[in-house]
Amino acid sequence: MSLTTIVTFGILALLAIVPPLAKFAGYAFYLDLATRLVCLAIAAVSLNLILGYGGLVSFGHAAYIGIGAYAVGIPAHHAFDDSFPVIASQNGLFHILLAVGVSALFALITGALCLRTRGVYFIMITMAFSQMVFFLFVSMETYGGDDGLTIYNRSELPLVSLDNALTLYFACYAILVASVYLVHRITNSRFGLALQGAKGNEARMKALGFNTYAYRLTAYVISGAMCGLAGALIGNFTTFISPEMIDWTRSGELMFMVILGGAGTLAGPVIGAVLFIGLEEILSGWTIYWHLPFGILLILTVLFFRGGIMGMVASWEARRRG
Amino acid sequence: MDLTLIVIQCLNGMQLGVLLFLLASGLTLTFGIMDFVNLAHGSLYMIGAFLSATLTFWTGSFVWGVLLALPLTALAGIAVELIVARHLYSRDHLDHVLATFGLILCIDTLVHMIWGPDGIAVPLPDYLNGQVELFSGIIFPSFRLLILAAGLLVAAGLYYLVNYTRIGMLIRAGASNRTMVSALGIDIQTLFTLVFAVGAVLAGFAGMLIAPITEASIGMGNEIIITAFVVIIVGGIGSMKGAFIAAMLIGLIDTLGRSYIDDLFKVVMSTEAAETAAPAVSAMLIYILMAVVLVFRPQGLFPPKVR
Numbered sequence: 146m147s148l149t150t151i152v153t154f155g156i157l158a159l160l161a162i163v164p165p166l167a168k169f170a171g172y173a174f175y176l177d178l179a180t181r182l183v184c185l186a187i188a189a190v191s192l193n194l195i196l197g198y199g200g201l202v203s204f205g206h207a208a209y210i211g212i213g214a215y216a217v218g219i220p221a222h223h224a225f226d227d228s229f230p231v232i233a234s235q236n237g238l239f240h241i242l243l244a245v246g247v248s249a250l251f252a253l254i255t256g257a258l259c260l261r262t263r264g265v266y267f268i269m270i271t272m273a274f275s276q277m278v279f280f281l282f283v284s285m286e287t288y289g290g291d292d293g294l295t296i297y298n299r300s301e302l303p304l305v306s307l308d309n310a311l312t313l314y315f316a317c318y319a320i321l322v323a324s325v326y327l328v329h330r331i332t333n334s335r336f337g338l339a340l341q342g343a344k345g346n347e348a349r350m351k352a353l354g355f356n357t358y359a360y361r362l363t364a365y366v367i368s369g370a371m372c373g374l375a376g377a378l379i380g381n382f383t384t385f386i387s388p389e390m391i392d393w394t395r396s397g398e399l400m401f402m403v404i405l406g407g408a409g410t411l412a413g414p415v416i417g418a419v420l421f422i423g424l425e426e427i428l429s430g431w432t433i434y435w436h437l438p439f440g441i442l443l444i445l446t447v448l449f450f451r452g453g454i455m456g457m458v459a460s461w462e463a464r465r466r467g
Numbered sequence: 468m469d470l471t472l473i474v475i476q477c478l479n480g481m482q483l484g485v486l487l488f489l490l491a492s493g494l495t496l497t498f499g500i501m502d503f504v505n506l507a508h509g510s511l512y513m514i515g516a517f518l519s520a521t522l523t524f525w526t527g528s529f530v531w532g533v534l535l536a537l538p539l540t541a542l543a544g545i546a547v548e549l550i551v552a553r554h555l556y557s558r559d560h561l562d563h564v565l566a567t568f569g570l571i572l573c574i575d576t577l578v579h580m581i582w583g584p585d586g587i588a589v590p591l592p593d594y595l596n597g598q599v600e601l602f603s604g605i606i607f608p609s610f611r612l613l614i615l616a617a618g619l620l621v622a623a624g625l626y627y628l629v630n631y632t633r634i635g636m637l638i639r640a641g642a643s644n645r646t647m648v649s650a651l652g653i654d655i656q657t658l659f660t661l662v663f664a665v666g667a668v669l670a671g672f673a674g675m676l677i678a679p680i681t682e683a684s685i686g687m688g689n690e691i692i693i694t695a696f697v698v699i700i701v702g703g704i705g706s707m708k709g710a711f712i713a714a715m716l717i718g719l720i721d722t723l724g725r726s727y728i729d730d731l732f733k734v735v736m737s738t739e740a741a742e743t744a745a746p747a748v749s750a751m752l753i754y755i756l757m758a759v760v761l762v763f764r765p766q767g768l769f770p771p772k773v774r
Contacts, residue, residue, distance in 0.1 A: 196561075202560065202561045202564070204564060258758055258761060258762060261761065261765045262761060262765045264560055265498070265504050265560045266700060266761075266766075266767075268504070268560060268561075268564060269696045269697075269699075269700050270700065270757070270758075270761065272696070273693065273696070273697055273754050273757055274758075276693050276754060277751045277754035277755075280747070280751050280754075281747050281750070281751060284747040284750045285747060286743075286746075287743075393693060394568075394571075394689070397564075397565070400561075400564070400565060401565060401568070401569075404565055434576050434579065434580055436572040436573070436575060436576040437572070437576040437577065437580075439569075439572055440569040440570065440571070440572030440576065441569070441573060442569070443565060443566070443568065443569030443572065444551055444566050444570060444573070446565075447555075447562050447565045447566040447569070448554055448566065451562070
């Protein structure tokens with residue numbers, strides 16, 4: 146087994162064992178932290194699919210987190226209020242379907258437009274579309290507008306209760322593992338190889354007869370839907386959602402996670418999310434000015450540590466083999 | 468809906484447009500010449516606002532505050548270029564975005580450490596604080612008029628600088644083919660630093676102009692910088708003319724949209740529906756505009772010829 150594979154399984158195993166142990170040892174706070182971490186890891190995994198493997202620098206992925214979260218919040222709000230019966234629901238399956246469906250639809254529409262552009266245009270357009278979602282939720286007074294929306298009752302799923310912190314954690318964890326596995330399967334399929342080929346040399350892929358636009362759009366929609374699901378989980382975890390979740394700096398943080406762990410690697414975004422949340426926790430415990438060391442670290446990572454953790458693992462492995 | 472109000476709103480829109488142009492022109496310069504995407508450009512806007520606020524209090528005069536803050540903002544820009552930006556020119560856009568995102572975190576925190584968490588209101592001298600009557604019945608705050616005039620003046624100066632001076636010639640040459648410029652014996656590093664400083668001053672100046680209206684606050688640049696990016700995308704990245712036209716267009720559309728879109732909607736739908744839909748649509752209007760422009764012209768309205 147290669148070292149990369151060991152690290153991939155290792156980080157997933159650690160996430161399965163450590164947070165529940167912390168909870169049993171009486172540190173319930175760390176389970177909460179890990180839940181947030183796992184949700185963001187799902188989002189980072191989804192971003193990595195298009196950014197790492199597809200070479201599509203989406204700077205608007207936080208929009209899908211917001212869409213997913215509001216897809217839980219809005220039906221729950223109406224169910225609580227006994228209003229607008231068409232959409233009012235506590236059914237978790239409906240929430241997830243809505244989160245994934247609307248995210249996929251949004252990704253399809255905006256992706257169809259964004260993918261017509263290249264390079265810096267693409268970066269800025271994805272960001273602008275997420276700003277559009279941001280302002281949409283800010284201006285919807287019914288759902289709290291700027292102040293956000295409290296989710297009084299979590300999604301109701303058959304068999305499991307998300308009100309139990311440990312169940313919620315394992316539900317999120319299961320979806321993380323499923324997402325990682327999905328990305329693994331995608332990137333090793335013909336579709337995934339074509340996607341990676343288009344990242345390497347688009348002209349050649351086109352000359353070979355691949356419709357790169359269609360491949361990219363499909364990946365974009367899958368990624369958006371996956372991130373929407375992460376949003377639905379975050380909504381259920383925090384039980385308070387606001388447009389601030391969609392702020393463009395959130396999209397930047399997701400990108401940082403992917404780069405920190407290693408873009409275009411399976412475990413990279415997960416490790417990135419662990420490091421990101423860990424650093425955030427440690428630094429913010431030290432000082433209220435923690436954004437300064439955090440920012441410096443981000444700059445240093447970009448300048449000197451471009452492959453991220455998994456890049457380091459891969460090069461170490463290559464050296465060991467000679 | 469009377470005509471006076473429309474004229475005043477148009478002036479407000481143009482004033483926003485002018486501010487956006489000051490920001491977008493710096494982005495255009497750095498992108499056109501160094502192919503560098505600078506998210507932290509909004510931080511220079513914020514630095515300009517804070518510096519002018521402090522210096523206004525020290526000197527007791529807004530004009531002196533601005534005059535002294537301008538070179539200091541240039542220094543801040545040069546520092547950013549030397550410490551971070553310079554090492555990124557050869558990298559791809561993803562690295563630019565991430566590193567300058569890190570820079571935003573750093574600068575926001577540094578400003579927080581130096582000036583504290585609260586915003587600073589900048590007092591205006593009496594002669595700028597009044598209102599003037601432009602035509603019969605059209606009364607407009609004199610300071611907003613000054614912003615408009617100053618912005619247009621800077622735009623004209625920039626046009627002259629880029630098109631009719633030696634440095635402008637180098638800038639244009641650098642934008643077309645920087646390797647060639649370098650091979651002809653021009654110190655390209657210094658040129659880049661200079662251009663970066665010019666961009667910083669333009670952004671800082673915009674911050675100084677808006678500070679008396681909104682006050683200098685942390686994160687003020689992070690909101691407007693996105694709009695400035697929309698401007699350069701709509702205008703065509705790297706085109707100064709495109710940036711100017713798009714800035715004015717977006718300033719006007721945003722301002723007029725916020726004022727009149729509910730009236731417009733009331734024509735076609737019920738008052739209640741219009742009042743619900745209008746705020747959402749007016750907030751998203753410029754992004755919708757951007758999407759429409761890109762459907763028909765993926766390179767923006769005025770894509771630069773070379774590149």
